[in-house]
Amino acid sequence: MKQDKILVVDIEATCWEGRNPPGQENDIIEVGVCLLDVNTGEITGSRGILVMPERSQIGKFCTQLTSITPGLIEDEGIYFDDACDILEREYDSKDLVWASYGDYDRNQFQRQCSEMRVAYPFGPSHINVKTMFAEKRGMKRGTGMATALEMLNLPLEGTHHRGVDDAKNIAKILHWALNN
Template sequence: MPNILDKIIIIDVEATCWEGAPPAGMESDIIEIGICLLDVQTGEITDNKGILIKPERSDVSPFCTGLTTISPEMIANEGISFKAACAILRKEYLSQKRVWASFGAYDLKQFQRQCAALGVGFPFGPSHINVKTLFALKNKLRHEEGMAGALKILDIPLKGTHHRGVDDAYNIAKILNRVLID
């Protein structure tokens, strides 16, 4: 049996969003799952990728594209179903057996809501690390910081594009690694 505590799965999702309330009949859908593995012993970050997902209950708005850089065309050309993305997490990342982490509770809650709404099995096991809270506690902060603020406190440059899941997952892994080694 593989050592399932050797690596932590880092997840960051981007979802359909609007300036203001969602349009009538639309629900926020995950459109990108950013993922990577953090080696607990070495701090090495591997298997970093973004899985684009075709939204089933909404459209990618111009506001959403402006925030994430994810366009409807990118989704149409490269996107897969949410169910297929969850299968990739289970098979390629052993997501039901490994500890997983995200920055805040949003990603966990969005997965729970979307899995329930679409009848897709939750792809993760019970062990979740909220890096946002852990970072605030570790650094004795008065309030939780956003990811960019946490990177600034640690004097780590932000890699890539903020609000792209693939890049944010990598940056979150750097924050978690620092928390684990300090």
């Protein structure tokens, strides 16, 4: 495992107010990714990979939350298996420790890979930044990413609930947690 860099991932998925509509499954629609240099805190390779939902549709609630529209996905989206290939090929995702804020991203990737018969693109080493932050701060429970940034007096940069921006914000929290 390469230890000098950590792959930070934040996904956005199709979502609805309340329960999923009949016949619709949560699909990853954006994989936000960046590399955190553990030593310097430098964030590189930042990218948002837009993914076409294959088992659901993007509704108004989802667009309001993420700013991702069906038109944006039609113009720029790729298939989920191709997004997983990019993670492996361009980010060495199988060889790097990877991190996300909470377990939702890891669980959604595992579930969607299994259900769609796509090879899981990550290695076994995962850091739950939400839990790590709570432990470092002596908190009994984790807090949301925006609140964690606020507690560290760090600005929330970009658009909250856009994977490409949230991955960079999570990387800042992770760098703090690794060095405190």
